[in-house]
Amino acid sequence: MQEFEDIKSIWHNHSVEVKISAGEMLQQAKKEVNNIRNKSLLNIIGMGLSFVAVACLWLFFDFNSWTTHVGITILIIAIAIYTFILYRGHQLISKTDFTANPHDFLNKLRAYQISRYSLYNRLFWIYMIALCVGSALFFFEILSYFSFWKQILVVVLSLAWFIFCSTILRNIVIKKEKERIALLIEKFERISAQFKEQTPNS
Template sequence: MQEFEDIKSLWHNHTVEVKISSGEMLQQVKKEVNSIRTKSLFNIIGMGLSFVAIACLWLFFDFNSWTTHAGITILITAIAVYTFILYRGHRLITETDFTANPHDFLTGLRVYQVSRYNLYNRLFWIYMIALCVGSALFFFEVLSYFSFWKQALVVVLSFGWLIFCSTIVRNIVIKKEKERIALLIEKFERISAQFKEQTHQP
């Protein structure tokens, strides 16, 4: 019994440090970085397609009310500005080669983290307000051609979707992206630290 206690004590007091090389660490995060870049690119493409789709309303429909034109203008302006912000954030994680310059990429990743935080908070609500105002002005003329129940259905579905995206979907995306970026930053901090250790070694 005493031998068992001695072995147990030795086990608890013994720590094994597992070190992962910077090369192996870069391989681990390569897929994660590429995934973030791809997702960011798809977001930009999606916003660009939305811009084109709404702008095409002017080409295929003849609107009579100024409110409709004002609504479309607000919508495409909001989408264009938001797309530009997404593109600027995308450049932060694509301009630097993370395999060659992990420290520089880490700096860009931290700036990207702050930009995403701003994007999902103050800027997001400005964007949502613009969408609501633009949609309301657009529907002012368009819905006049529909019956009451169709008007109600379009309004409920449209603004219900905006509310759903701005609450449940937004919270899920923020949580996942926050954890993902924080984990990447932690890994790149370890990579940078290992590079420094290797540089100072004789």
């Protein structure tokens, strides 16, 4: 048993440097980059559909209270601004050809990391406050048509959804995305370093 532990210890302490070409590393990173781009694009499409869905409330329903119209307006503006921010972040990683210029893409990836950090912190809370205010104004008229217990149910479910999105779901998304982007940045730093080593000094 002691011999097995000694062999395992030697195996863990023995580091073998594996030389991987920059081209091979680019191929490995291609799938990860495309996953981030696709997820970013899906987020934008989802927000766009949300914008259309909220805007359609004006087309299919006749609201009497001014608070409902103000609430819908706040929701639409908040969704539109958040969608625009997502689009600007998506442009950082969608326009640069990482296979042609890994160093330039690395800089864009770092800028994207900063934009996502800002998005999930200060901007996220501004967005959530706007959604809460808009929803409260919207429900002011709508809930008047419901019975008391249905009003309670809608309010409780809405608050539970907001709390879930701003705590558990937000933390899960932040953790996964932070790890994914950090690993990708590390990979492109290695790729950029290998390109510099392979480039002859002028």
